[in-house]
Amino acid sequence: MNRFVKKLGFYASVFVLVSPAVLVFLWMISLSLKNELDNTAFPPVFIPNPPTLKNYVDVFAQNNFGLYLWNSILVTGGAVLLGLLVGVPAGYGIARGKAHKFAILILVARMTPALSYLIPLFLLFQITGLVGTITALVITHLVITIPIIVWIMIGYFENVPMELEDASRIDGATTWQAFRYVALPLAKPGIVVGGILAFIFSWNNFIFSVVLGGKASRTLPSAVYNSLTFEQISWGPLAAAALLVTLPVLLVTVIAQRQIVAGLSAGGLKDG
Amino acid sequence: MTSTSLPASLANAAPPGAAAASQDFTPRYWLFSLPAVLVIAAVIVFPWLFTLYMSGQDWKIGGGAEFVGLGNFAALAKDQRFIESMGHTAYFTILAVVLPIVFGTAAALVFHREFPFRGLLRTIFVMPMMATPVAVALVWTMMFHPQLGVLNYLLSLVGIGPSAWVYDPNTVIPTLVMVEVWHWTPLVMLIVLGGLAGLPREPYESALIDGANDWHMFRHITLPLVWPFIMVAIVIRTIDALKAFDTIFVITQGGPGTASETLNIFLYLQAFQFYKIGYASAVVVIFFVIIIMLSLLLLYARQKSKWNA
Structure with missing residues (x-):
């Protein structure tokens, strides 16, 4: 049990370490694939639907x-x-x-x-x-x-x-x-x-x-x-x-x- | 190349006296360095000397130059905006050194262990360090948007009220530090990871026999042994934090007002906004002295820490 908790804690720390990088890069990609309407929506639209290459x-x-x-x-x-x-x-x-x-x-x-x-x-x-x-x-x-x-x-x-x-x-x-x-x-x-x-x-x-x-x-x-x-x-x-x-x-x-x-x-x- | 070579080469170059003692400059190798010497003289040493010369001139682009001796420095000492920019720089630098060192060391301890997808995850972790600062700063700017930004939305998900991020003089520097931490924690991680790779096994084995727990082993074995590497990371982080420019310039241009105007931004504005070349050169000279003094201090601390380790 103790070992399991330790392992869980370890993977949680890996997750915490990597997520800022992932968040920023994914958000960058997401912004670049959405139309202007979705980009300025609140609450934000996370997954472009449908994705568009128009920005590029x-x-x-x-x-x-x-x-x-x-x-x-x-x-x-x-x-x-x-x-x-x-x-x-x-x-x-x-x-x-x-x-x-x-x-x-x-x-x-x-x-x-x-x-x-x-x-x-x-x-x-x-x-x-x-x-x-x-x-x-x-x-x-x-x-x-x-x-x-x-x-x-x-x-x-x-x-x-x-x-x-x-x-x-x-x-x-x-x-x-x-x-x-x-x-x-x-x-x-x-x-x-x-x-x-x-x-x-x-x-x-x-x-x-x-x-x-x-x-x-x-x-x-x-x-x-x-x-x-x-x-x-x-x-x-x-x-x-x-x-x-x-x-x-x-x-x-x-x-x-x-x-x-x-x-x-x-x-x-x-x-x- | 072994990972220990960074501190080794830095240590070799660090104390001029010690290095010069073993000097054995063989003339037949001069020619190899000659082209580089010429180029460096033109694009690096000439600018240094010219800056020093200009710092004694009252020189505005378009106007003439007039020798004022130490007049520019005297004027700087009374320039409230300059003094405040020193304060901002100190505040920014302390945070932008301490936080990446703490997080980077923790990250190195994590990535030092074996776990599935370690290589892939480490690559992702290192990517911020390589990413073009301007490009990333633009994305951060969008994320900081008070009404439409994703960060305030994420905060609201966990029940925290919106932050003004870079739009409030009180939060602008910590927010910029956050971006800096995002960029440069990986560099600290890599340097410390290099140190961890060279650690001996024996102390840990005997500590385990003595019943030491993880914290004890970190505090009394790992930390002293990797301390020289952490010192190198501190030196590099300090220099880079003092020099930070791109992110601050793109995200705030020193604003709101002058709340995030660091020495480097102040310098840029004096030189290329107001074209006060002499005045800006005096700032460069001060900047240069600060960087050299801090580096020497930190390298000295590093030499000492090696004895203690």
Whole structure:
């Protein structure tokens, strides 16, 4: 009996833990599948009957959603690729060169509020005429992607045994070749993890696009936020848009759960 | 990658003196870091230095810049709105650190056990952390609606009267904290879960023989052993709570009035609403000092806690 009560209590606590997440996501889905009448009904209608895809159609038809999706893909894609290109060798250099001070700089960069980069960069982009361009956003998103990638790669390269590279160098490989053909393939899981986390945090970023994005270069989060202020608030399309914005990130989370957990415990953590 | 590597790498990077002692910077590895050094110098270090420079200027966009020394800081010290925003930040931060730490640790203890569908349920539990804050904030805004919101309806089901949520200066910060807790409890859970995974078995076996109950084992074995991990989570949560922006900005923009205007929101408004660049830069400098000092303090506490553990 006592064991039964304990077990029941345990499952109750699992239920309590998971339900806030379930509630919010299900409500999001529910709002996005209901017509406007049901969305503003009180008491609320929980199950869409009949479910309608009209909100999703509206999102694409009325809000230039396609353009903003493409902007997000360009900005995040660009910032992640450049971040990997620059960050992976840097992680190697720091790990092998034991450049701890540089590592601390990366950590401080990760702790600094994103807004504090924005004022100088905003002025800089104004002077150079880059405000409102995709290029400016890609450059700014490097503030997010590089620290995550470098930090994670340091951890991975520190775990690649030095002996293998030493052996290759005895066989006549240069430092570059030892990196390229020995260390890099072994650190591939780290590159995947770093890339995924950089993708998530860059995709989710809001503030950079609010300040630097123009009407045509906005990324999805700020575009959806703006649709809130410029139109009559209609919950259905807004919920549909919100769901579409966060869907890629949630899918990646589900697919790459294991890598993400590994990466976060390796110190990737979140950006600001 | 083992789950213990986070504290290990943080510990390595934490005390500059200790790390520098073992420094053996080999020049042939410089080149690997060079591109990153250049980019970081341009997009991270340059902004820092430029901000520091601007914090001494009276500079409005459209107007000219004039050197005022510490004038901006003196003005901030007298700015009631700034002082209040510090208070809001402190209130928000304390709640947004303590609650996720408590819930996250409890969640880690639950997910540490084996039970059916654990993997699936853990994925669901972790999803809020990854979800785009702006998208989720929009849904919360709809849920907070005083008349039509689902939250007040759910409250009415259990016999509680409606709450004004973010529309009342008294409840706005706790409500925003609720959203923050929803987002970031999973991160604490993951960090503590990593700590639990590395626990030795022996202490529990001997404690069982001694007739200890669950609470005793948690209090005297588990908690001291995972404490370093909890400290890491506290450091990260503190920094992130201080920096919280997206949710607050989307849901309240600092309102009603200025009731939820935190330091970060204040900073945004000064810089990009009023275009007071010098003034905002001074806020950034203060912000930066607060974050660095708190981080050092917490990392120091962590070093100490390791000795006690």
